[in-house]
Every structure is written in structure tokens, then in C-alpha cells.
Amino acid sequence: MSIADALGGAPAARRTIRLERTGRRLPLSVRDLRELLAYHELLFFLVWRDVKVKYKQTALGVLWAVLVPFTQMLIFTLVFNRALHVKSEYHVPYPLFVYTAMLPWTYFTSCLSASSTSIVGNQNLITKVFFPRLIIPLAAVVAPVLDFLLAFSVLFGLFIYYGRAPHWHAVVIPAFLGMALLTAFGVGLWLSALNVRYRDVPFVVPYLVMMWFFATPIVYGVTAVKSSTQGLLALNPMAGVIDGFRWAVLGRGLPHYHVYAVSFAIALAIMLSGLWYFRRVERYFADLI
Amino acid sequence: MSSLAIDVVGISKQYRIGQMHSAIDTLRDHVMHGLRTLRTRSAPRETIWALDDVSFQVAEGEVLGIIGRNGAGKTTLLRLLSRITEPTRGYADVTGRVGSLLEVGTGFHAELSGRENIFLNGAILGMRRSEIVRKFDEIVEFSGVEQFLDTPVKRYSSGMFVRLAFSVAAHLEPEILIVDEVLAVGDAEFQKRCLGKMESYGQSGRTVLFVSHSMPTIARLCPRLLLLDRGRLVEDGPAEHVIGRYLHGDIGTSARREWHDRETAPGDDWARLRSARVVDANGVTSDVVDVTEPVGIEIAFDLLRRETVFPWIDLLDEGGTLVFSALDTNPVWSEPREPGRYVATAWIPEHLLNEGTLHVTVSVKSMLLGAKPWRHAEVEAALTFQVVERDEPTARGYFTGRIGGPVRPLLRWTEEAAGAEGGTPLVARGQSD
Numbered sequence: 001m002s003i004a005d006a007l008g009g010a011p012a013a014r015r016t017i018r019l020e021r022t023g024r025r026l027p028l029s030v031r032d033l034r035e036l037l038a039y040h041e042l043l044f045f046l047v048w049r050d051v052k053v054k055y056k057q058t059a060l061g062v063l064w065a066v067l068v069p070f071t072q073m074l075i076f077t078l079v080f081n082r083a084l085h086v087k088s089e090y091h092v093p094y095p096l097f098v099y100t101a102m103l104p105w106t107y108f109t110s111c112l113s114a115s116s117t118s119i120v121g122n123q124n125l126i127t128k129v130f131f132p133r134l135i136i137p138l139a140a141v142v143a144p145v146l147d148f149l150l151a152f153s154v155l156f157g158l159f160i161y162y163g164r165a166p167h168w169h170a171v172v173i174p175a176f177l178g179m180a181l182l183t184a185f186g187v188g189l190w191l192s193a194l195n196v197r198y199r200d201v202p203f204v205v206p207y208l209v210m211m212w213f214f215a216t217p218i219v220y221g222v223t224a225v226k227s228s229t230q231g232l233l234a235l236n237p238m239a240g241v242i243d244g245f246r247w248a249v250l251g252r253g254l255p256h257y258h259v260y261a262v263s264f265a266i267a268l269a270i271m272l273s274g275l276w277y278f279r280r281v282e283r284y285f286a287d288l289i
Numbered sequence: 290m291s292s293l294a295i296d297v298v299g300i301s302k303q304y305r306i307g308q309m310h311s312a313i314d315t316l317r318d319h320v321m322h323g324l325r326t327l328r329t330r331s332a333p334r335e336t337i338w339a340l341d342d343v344s345f346q347v348a349e350g351e352v353l354g355i356i357g358r359n360g361a362g363k364t365t366l367l368r369l370l371s372r373i374t375e376p377t378r379g380y381a382d383v384t385g386r387v388g389s390l391l392e393v394g395t396g397f398h399a400e401l402s403g404r405e406n407i408f409l410n411g412a413i414l415g416m417r418r419s420e421i422v423r424k425f426d427e428i429v430e431f432s433g434v435e436q437f438l439d440t441p442v443k444r445y446s447s448g449m450f451v452r453l454a455f456s457v458a459a460h461l462e463p464e465i466l467i468v469d470e471v472l473a474v475g476d477a478e479f480q481k482r483c484l485g486k487m488e489s490y491g492q493s494g495r496t497v498l499f500v501s502h503s504m505p506t507i508a509r510l511c512p513r514l515l516l517l518d519r520g521r522l523v524e525d526g527p528a529e530h531v532i533g534r535y536l537h538g539d540i541g542t543s544a545r546r547e548w549h550d551r552e553t554a555p556g557d558d559w560a561r562l563r564s565a566r567v568v569d570a571n572g573v574t575s576d577v578v579d580v581t582e583p584v585g586i587e588i589a590f591d592l593l594r595r596e597t598v599f600p601w602i603d604l605l606d607e608g609g610t611l612v613f614s615a616l617d618t619n620p621v622w623s624e625p626r627e628p629g630r631y632v633a634t635a636w637i638p639e640h641l642l643n644e645g646t647l648h649v650t651v652s653v654k655s656m657l658l659g660a661k662p663w664r665h666a667e668v669e670a671a672l673t674f675q676v677v678e679r680d681e682p683t684a685r686g687y688f689t690g691r692i693g694g695p696v697r698p699l700l701r702w703t704e705e706a707a708g709a710e711g712g713t714p715l716v717a718r719g720q721s722d
Contacts, residue, residue: 019372020380045412049398056400128395129413130372130387283375286368287304 022283027275036132046139050114051146065147066154069102076102080219089221090252096158100249101218101242103155104180107148108238109209111181115140115188116201123289133282134275137188141181148177155249167251176245179260183237183267189274193281196288212236217243222256234259237267294465294496295347295370299379302340302365302520339365341520342379347498349385352491354511354528355500356535358577358675359607359646361517363500367391367469370498385496388415388463394454399443403434403453406442410457424460431482432456452479459486465496484509502644504532504679532679535577543673544576551591556666559596560653564589567649567674568634576674580640580683580697584674587634588651590666596655597625598665600633603650604642605670612647612695616654640684640699642676643692649673 055061073095080086081094088097118140119126119133126133159166195201216238217225225233233239234256240263247255340362347353355363368374370381371389396413397406407428411421421428429435432453434445442450468487487510491497501507507514507528514531516524524531545566548554554561568585569575578584588600599622604612617633652667678685684699685692 016382016384017372018380018382019369019376021375021377041418042412045409049401049409052405053398053400124392125396125413127368127373128391129389129415131413131415286373 025279027272027279032132036134039131039135042131043135043139043142046135047143050139050143054143062147062150065150069099069106069151070154072102072106073099076219086220087224089223090246090250092164092250092252093162096162096164096250097221097246098219099155099158100246101216103148103151104177104241104245105213105216105218105238106151107144107177108180108184108241110144110147111141111184111188112191112205112209114144115184116191116195116205118188119192119285120195120199120289126289127286133285134189134278137185137192137278140192141184141188145177145181166249169248169251172248173245176241176248179237179244179264179267180241182264182271183241186267186269186271186274189271189278193274193278196281196285212238215239221246222259230256230259231262234262235266237263237270239263240267292349293346293382294349294351294384295345295498296382297343297345297370297379298381300340300343300366300369300376300381301338301378302362302369302374303336303377304339305336338520340369340376343517343520343522344379345515345522345525347496349496350494351513352497352499352511354507354514355498355517356502356504356507356514356531357517360519362520363517364391364469365520366517367467367498367500371467383465385464386415387465387467388461389467389469390414390458390461391467391469393451393458397442397450397454400441402441403438403445406453407457410454411460414458414461415463416461420462428456428460431459455479455483459483463495465498466490467498469500470502502677504677508532508679535677545574546668546671554591554666555668556590556653559592559594559655560598560665561591561593562588562651562653562666562668562671563591563630565649565651565668565671567672578674578676580642580644580676580678583639584637584642584676585634586637586649586651586672587632588653589630589632590653591630592626592628595625595627597623598653598655600631600635601652601654601662602635603652604637605648605650606695607646607648609648610695612642641696643694643697644676644678646673646675 055064058064060067076098077095080098081088086094088094090097115137118136122136125131125136191201191205215233215236217233222230222233222239222243240260243256244260244263247253343362343366355366357363365374367389368391369376370383371387371391373389373391394410396410398409401409407425408418408421412418429438432449432455434449434453437445437449442453445453484506487497487499491510497510499507499511511528513526514524514528515522516531516535524534545564547564548562551561551563554563556562564587566574566587567576567578568587569578570582570585572585575584586602588602590600592598599617601614601616603614606612615635617635619633648670649672650667650669651671653665654662654667655665656662684697
């Protein structure tokens with residue numbers, strides 16, 4: 001089977017597909033992967049649509065992508081650093097310290113709110129056309145990457161303002177962004193599929209985000225936590241993402257490999273379990289929505 | 290090598306009643322539901338077979354039509370073959386790339402421009418980007434909305450929207466095309482082009498599955514038809530034969546109701562309903578009638594006491610909206626009548642009702658209370674029948690789109706010769722009588 005065939009390009013050998021009730025199966029077989037690949041253009045168009053539509057008819061437009069993490073940085077600096085005397089780490093000023101954390105965190109929360117309602121929000125597609133359903137939550141975690149990149153550009157300004165230069169550690173930034181995407185996709189799979197049956201999900205998400213915020217080293221650093229509890233903190237995959245992201249961006253201090261490893265394993269576990277649940281219930285989507 | 294495009298074997302689809310409308314919506318409902326089932330042990334689940342053991346085969350290049358009343362399972366079948374839902378039992382082997390048009394404009398986004406929507410919608414329907422780019426000009430030309438390509442579609446008129454949406458769909462070139470009644474859109478000129486497009490699809494060797502309520506359209510496009518009734522495949526054969534069975538067949542009993550026991554029959558101490566049926570011009574029970582034929586509503590009732598009563602019918606459309614009410618105005622009903630069995634039939638003239646499903650409420654009333662009639666016996670929505678269109682000419686004329694409204698009378702139209710001297714009146718001249 002060549003790639004061209006897989007993409008439905010060459011009209012050569014026609015495959016017969018058997019439509020029947022699915023029994024036990026792998027969460028994602030080779031055939032499913034091939035089908036997902038064949039629909040990569042739809043993924044592109046859905047992402048493109050979400051990006052295009054997001055800031056339509058807003059006065060500030062894409063400026064919001066920068067404004068939100070930036071103002072939050074100001075507020076957190078005032079509240080946590082000035083008022084509550086939380087210390088920054090990695091020997092950098094607190095605003096820079098918190099802004100680097102806000103980047104993956106803002107990305108993550110946008111993903112959660114977008115993906116939790118993604119299946120229900122696209123019900124007109126689900127009930128009328130066939131395509132691999134996984135594309136929808138996938139598009140929901142890909143589209144916010146653009147906002148992330150925009151907000152990231154502000155970092156250069158902050159670097160100049162504080163008179164710093166980027167460090168070679170920065171080459172691993174994509175790896176930590178990838179880990180954030182993995183985590184967001186995993187949680188998004190759970191939430192989007194659950195939301196089809198339980199419309200409580202949109203009510204739960206804000207609380208989930210708030211609690212998750214305090215369980216993640218955003219306004220504080222990993223070393224502020226006792227080393228014995230650092231392992232516990234790492235069970236939150238976003239802890240590893242944000243700590244690693246900080247280390248990569250700020251280029252100071254020692255990497256916490258054990259934190260990254262545990263976080264990555266948990267992120268993978270969430271993604272696989274999400275995939276398992278999503279694939280198990282996706283066949284009811286069109287009937288339940 | 291088999292040349293079968295679709296091989297359906299014993300396919301069935303079960304729905305829980307209310308499932309389609311999310312009976313269990315929130316976590317709380319689910320918990321409450323769980324508690325209830327715990328308490329009552331085995332709560333009987335009400336289920337319905339939307340499709341029941343349907344088998345058929347479609348050869349490559351065949352154009353197949355599917356007809357049946359509302360709720361017969363046509364759409365469920367198309368949804369199964371389009372891979373939108375899964376069968377509960379049975380299977381279907383599908384060979385070739387499937388494109389389905391269950392709706393016009395699926396995934397159109399109001400905020401995006403016409404140009405952007407062509408790409409988005411094309412991708413959703415399964416077209417590849419290069420394919421869309423190649424056909425772009427053709428799509429735009431077919432739709433006739435060139436000037437508005439960069440306008441958000443939310444500013445489009447509904448006609449423009451539908452034309453653009455259909456144009457994208459019409460350029461889909463799958464090996465198997467599944468179409469659900471999407472032709473009923475647009476103006477007459479556009480309709481004709483769409484029908485032409487559909488015909489050329491059939492001739493180009495593609496396999497087409499087509500659902501429609503319009504008998505002239507389906508007879509023109511499909512040599513072979515399937516007739517579904519309450520989830521079952523009741524007929525599979527040449528179009529003429531199947532349409533005949535559909536229009537004059539015995540399928541369904543919703544066109545006749547009988548109350549055998551006088552004691553339990555609906556009614557009071559004055560009158561009791563005994564039977565009601567929908568009949569065609571020849572007096573034969575029929576639940577499908579043609580627009581061009583009159584239809585009779587026959588009511589039989591027993592009068593138990595000497596009283597002045599009259600039979601009454603209410604016609605309701607599918608949504609439960611009253612189309613009209615009528616009572617028997619024959620002077621014999623203005624006098625008290627002797628106890629006994631009475632049978633009256635109300636004749637609804639041809640070319641009055643629109644296509645669609647109609648429910649009939651039958652009753653026996655009297656004027657005992659003055660202005661407000663006294664209902665002695667009444668059965669709501671006792672009968673159901675379908676008005677279809679098979680023969681021309683009708684009030685539809687050459688228009689092939691959807692005509693709304695509960696009635697569709699065939700009116701007499703007159704035309705005034707407009708003067709050639711340029712004084713063409715904007716408003717038709719008043720009647721000169």
C-alpha cells in the first residue's frame with residue numbers, strides 16, 4: 001500500500017469496507033491511522049477555520065492572544081510577588097519568570113475549553129458526514145498553537161527589556177510544547193467525548209482549570225516545593241511541561257529530569273486512556289448528540 | 290472480482306426511544322436514571338427498530354432510489370451507509386469511495402466568505418485541496434455568485450447560500466454518491482441544472498443512492514427502487530412497479546381505525562365512533578393519495594339517543610398545525626336523528642392539499658351548548674395519510690423546488706396583454722366586470 005493509495009489519490013485497487021457494529025478492537029489500528037492520514041487536509045481546514053473565525057468581529061483581534069498572558073503576568077507579579085512575596089527562580093525577575101509559565105499554560109487552557117465543546121459544537125458535521133472523529137479534538141489542540149506563537153514573540157521584548165540573551169537550551173522548547181499538546185489532547189479526548197453524553201462538562205471545565213492552576217508551578221517554582229513532594233508535583237503533567245519550558249527558555253539552573261520523565265509518562269497515560277475512551281464511544285456520537 | 294458496489298446483509302438499527310433527542314443529558318439525569326433502574330430492578334427499555342433486517346445489493350454504476358413514508362427508515366439507511374452511525378446487527382460491504390450529501394451546506398461557516406466556504410465545505414465533503422482548486426472556477430460559475438465570492442456568507446440571501454452550497458456538492462466525484470432529498474432547493478432554473486447534473490452522474494457509471502418524496506423526480510432518475518416501511522424492505526424492483534405499490538398498496542394501517550366493541554368505543558352516552566378511514570376516489574382504503582386525486586375521510590358512528598349531531602374532521606399537518614376543520618353541512622344533520630349506525634364521508638377535492646403527511650382528528654359533535662360544540666366522541670390524530678405527487682400537471686407546474694404551506698391549490702391564473710406602447714402597468718389592471 002503506497003502513500004498515494006492511502007491518501008485516496010490513485011483510483012487503483014478499490015478497497016471494500018465492511019460497515020458493521022464494532023466489537024473489541026485496538027484504540028487505533030494501522031487502518032485507522034491510515035484513514036486519519038488520508039484526512040489530513042480536513043484537519044488543516046478545520047484548524048484554518050478555527051483560526052480564521054476566532055477573532056472575527058473583535059476590535060482588538062489577534063492582540064488578545066498577547067494581551068491575556070501579558071496582563072495576567074502583571075497581575076500575578078503584583079499579587080504573588082509584591083504582595084505575597086513569592087520568589088522567582090532561575091535567577092530571573094519575577095515578571096519574566098511568570099510570563100514563561102503563562103505561555104504553555106494559556107495554550108493548555110485554550111485547548112481545554114476548545115476541545116471540551118468541540119464534538120458537540122461540530123454536531124452538524126458529526127451527524128451529516130463521515131470522517132475520522134479524532135480529527136475534531138485534534139484540530140482543537142492544534143489551532144491554539146498559533147496564539148501561543150504570537151504570545152511567544154512578546155518574550156523577545158521581555159528579554160530585551162531585561163537585557164538577556166536566549167540560551168542554547170531553547171532548542172528543546174518544541175519538545176515541551178509537544179508535551180503540552182499531548183496532555184491537552186489527552187484531556188481534550190476525555191472531555192469532548194464525555195460532553196456528548198453529559199453536558200455538565202462545560203460547567204466543570206472552569207473549576208478544573210482553576211484547581212489545576214494552583215497545582216501547577218506557575219506563580220511559584222518547583223524548587224519552592226520540598227524535594228520529597230516534587231515527585232508528587234510531577235504527577236501533574238503540566239508541572240513537567242512548565243518547569244521544563246522555563247528551563248529551556250530562561251537557560252539557567254539545572255534541569256529536573258525526574259520531573260519531566262514522570263510528567264511525560266502521565267501525559268502519555270492520559271492520552272492513551274483518552275484515546276481508548278473516545279474510540280469506545282465515538283460510534284454513538286451521531287445517535288446521542 | 291465482484292462488480293457490487295454495495296452489499297447490504299441483514300442490516301438492522303435499533304434506537305432507544307428518546308435517544309435521538311438525548312433523554313439522558315446531564316450527569317444528574319444519569320444518576321437519577323440509575324437510581325430508578327436500581328429500584329425497579331429491570332426497567333423495560335423502550336426500543337424501536339429504525340431498520341429491521343434489510344438486505345439488498347447495488348451493482349456498480351446502478352442508480353437506485355429509496356422511497357417510503359416518513360419514519361420508514363430511509364434516512365437511517367443512508368446514515369448507516371455513509372458511516373455516520375453503526376448498524377446494531379448485520380453488515381454492509383461498500384466498495385469504492387463514498388460521498389454523501391445528507392444536507393446542503395454541511396459545515397458552512399457564516400463568518401467565512403464564499404470563497405473560503407468552498408474550500409472548507411469541499412474538504413468536509415471529502416474533496417482534496419488540489420481537486421477543489423481544479424474545479425474552483427466551475428463551482429463558482431455553476432453557483433452564479435461570482436460577485437459575492439469575498440462576502441461573508443452570512444450576508445447571502447438564502448437562495449444564494451443554497452446555490453453555492455449545492456454547487457460545491459455537485460462537483461463531488463465519488464464512486465458512490467448518497468443523496469438525501471437535497472434537490473428540493475433553489476429556484477426552478479437552478480433545479481433543472483441540478484437534475485441534469487444528477488442524470489449525468491447516473492450516466493457516467495457512478496453508483497448513486499437517492500432518497501426523495503417526489504415521485505416524478507425519482508421515477509426519472511432511478512430505474513430501480515426500494516420501498517421501505519417501518520424499517521422493513523417491502524419492495525425492491527422496477528420503479529413503476531414499486532411506485533404503484535407505494536401509492537396503492539396495503540402498507541401501513543394508519544389509514545383505517547376500527548372500534549369493534551361498542552362499550553369501549555370512544556364516545557359518550559349519545560354517540561360512539563365505530564370506524565374511520567381514508568379512502569381514495571374508488572372508496573378503497575388508502576394511506577397514500579396523489580395530489581391529483583380527491584381523498585375521502587369516512588366516519589362511521591352509532592347514535593345511541595335521538596339527538597342532533599354531526600360528524601366533524603380536523604386536518605393537521607406533521608407539526609400538528611391545524612390545516613382546516615370541516616363539518617357535514619347536509620341539512621339532514623340539522624334535525625334530531627333516530628338511534629342507529631351512520632356513515633358519512635367528507636371529500637377533500639384534488640389539488641387542495643400540499644405534499645406531506647397529514648393527520649386527521651375525527652369527531653361527532655352537537656350544538657347542545659350553543660356556540661361551543663359539544664364533543665360526543667373524538668379521537669385525535671385517528672388517521673394518518675400521505676399526500677404525494679406522481680402525475681403532472683399539478684399546481685407545481687414546472688417548478689421542482691419545495692413549495693411550502695399546508696395547502697397547494699391549483700389556481701386559475703389570468704394574464705393581461707401588456708401594452709407595447711411602453712405604458713406597461715406595474716400593477717395588473719382591476720377586474721372589469
